[in-house]
Amino acid sequence: MGINERKYREKQEMIDLILDASMKLIIEEGYDNITMRKIADKIEYSPTTIYLYFKDKSEILYSLLNLAFDKFYEAQLGVQNIGNPKERLMAHGLAYVNFAMENQHYYDLMFILKEPTENMKCPDDWQTSTRTYDLLKTNIKQCMDAGYLETADLEVIAFSLWSLVHGIASLMIKRGFMIPEPFRQYLIYNSIQYAFKGLFIK
Amino acid sequence: MGINERKYREKQEMIDLILDASMKLIIEEGYDNITMRKIADKIEYSPTTIYLYFKDKSEILYSLLNLAFDKFYEAQLGVQNIGNPKERLMAHGLAYVNFAMENQHYYDLMFILKEPTENMKCPDDWQTSTRTYDLLKTNIKQCMDAGYLETADLEVIAFSLWSLVHGIASLMIKRGFMIPEPFRQYLIYNSIQYAFKGLFIK
């Protein structure tokens, strides 16, 4: 049992090593400049070795994407223990953008880059990505029920809010480098405040 | 003079020919499936010829980007003759998203894809892209002055609104295919309405 466990652990470590290296490469050289050889170089193994742990390149990228969605989902769960629905919804928005800013490359992978999702063959895993959207809808629904938001089509409100935070996040990721730091935070925080504030009716 | 003019004109025509073909290829096969050979095939010249008009591949993409920004700017100018600032601002938002939806590949080029802007060496051309942002700010300012919007930091409002429309546009471009058509338009229109409505105070 001990032996199998160790082997399993070692296998997992190798997988993580490869995924880590791949992610770093994406960060350093961009999504479509990663090659099997570069990954191999980074982990100091031969390219062949990677194929012992991943069927092919797309499986690596797919794993990376799933990892990102998991991290993402967990980051959002953090706000769910806020009792007041209004505060919770606002916190949710902020958490969304904060996650994006702190994990820009994961966010890129999930919501900006085109290829990863295009190359994904098994879209049954889309649930991984809709989980979070459902969370948002729940929070909005509770705001509506508690009278914080005007009664309206839930889909519209949800898409509206998602667009807002996604817009902020992706603009910041793509253009943020042009905005000096203290101001960047200010802009993020107040934009969310400003837009959300308008929506609440009490 | 006549000769030089003709030569200049011919050179311009060739440049346009190449850019047109490149854009078509992007539309047909996606940004990173364009190759010099494919461009050459499309214009029915040899690959070598392209190098007489463009230093290298990235210069083509850079030109394409500038072209996109021009088209984009012009599309937005269309709403400027609306007299009422509130209506004008709302129309601006809609025009933004509509342009994005109707010119998804241009929009991609400008605001979503990573490489084109990364490979761009001379960012002094950023002005091309800020022109449009200035337009937005002007419209917001006039709304504020006319009492339609609460007085607040112009930068915050502008970024907030840009985020919203950019969010809508980019989500639709990346995920829109999952949403059936009549509902897509409904979602776009009402999301904008919903978010903007909250901001106006009269």
Added chain:
Amino acid sequence: MGINERKYREKQEMIDLILDASMKLIIEEGYDNITMRKIADKIEYSPTTIYLYFKDKSEILYSLLNLAFDKFYEAQLGVQNIGNPKERLMAHGLAYVNFAMENQHYYDLMFILKEPTENMKCPDDWQTSTRTYDLLKTNIKQCMDAGYLETADLEVIAFSLWSLVHGIASLMIKRGFMIPEPFRQYLIYNSIQYAFKGLFIK
């Protein structure tokens, strides 16, 4: 002694297992699509294990070849109990082609494919393959002695007959798929008849 015997028997079983799997693979996927990994998969052992029983891949193929020659020889022995030399010789020819048709991959291995024999290092085992030729010569000799065949150089007659049946067999194996089944049998049988008939003088 018992222990050693058991070990020897086990070793033999493993060798057979590997050879069986290899032959099946040849049949299923063709001679040069066999890989050590596929053999290993088929026998549900690791690729490494195979190397405990065979020096390398070519040794497997060599063993397979020997196996084929044995099977081949035995198949021909079947006609030896026919008393009449003329009938026996004709039966021999038919048996030859029938074996080839029913064991196309073995036949391929022995007489058509190039690599197996080329890679074979120890051609002292050629005797395995000449055994059968000797059988043919014996049968021809007896036909000559019994006055069924004109007296002539035995080597010439033997080579002539071998050529005929080998020609039929290999053409059928390589091109047979183009000939619809009932006609294929007809062609095989009658070609042999036709050619042999000419040779017999009574």
Added chain:
Amino acid sequence: MGINERKYREKQEMIDLILDASMKLIIEEGYDNITMRKIADKIEYSPTTIYLYFKDKSEILYSLLNLAFDKFYEAQLGVQNIGNPKERLMAHGLAYVNFAMENQHYYDLMFILKEPTENMKCPDDWQTSTRTYDLLKTNIKQCMDAGYLETADLEVIAFSLWSLVHGIASLMIKRGFMIPEPFRQYLIYNSIQYAFKGLFIK
């Protein structure tokens, strides 16, 4: 015109160069040990260059095959001016085997190796290979008409004769190295004589 002609000629020369090198490689290292890189090395060009003249590897092999069939057909045409049908038919058989012996690797390509024909996508070119068979049938038919051969199913006789010469040829190619030279010729010639002689009725 002169220029185009020269270019065309140079292109042809390059194609021939590649085909020659490929054929030599097949001779030296066997059909499935040829690689694009080895061909490139042999002609002292880069691998990429080959792709300027051939779509891919299989196109090279396909060309080689066609070349072989052409050569083969022409070799047989040589006997057609022999007036007497019987002599012509016998000469045909000899010419067949002689071609095979003198162009063993072409013969291999056409009639022995499995892959080339398997990998060929466009079997509409099979006519190239049936041309020769038709020639054989014509000669047989004329022998029958002239009373040299018993009246029988033409398909049977043709297949019978083809099998004979193909058998001789392929055995010689595969096993010929074991037979010392003066005897090899003797064997070939007399086997054909022996087998044919039996068939003729006058």
Added chain:
DNA sequence: AATGAATGAGAGTTCATTCAT
């Protein structure tokens, strides 16, 4: 006896680019 881990060598192919003409 058996294997998991690892690898070097090599496969076919594509790309942006250059050079001589």
Added chain:
DNA sequence: AATGAATGAACTCTCATTCAT
């Protein structure tokens, strides 16, 4: 002005094989 010819560098992936355990 235009191009045909050529290439180096790179790509993903597969194979037989070995070594330590």
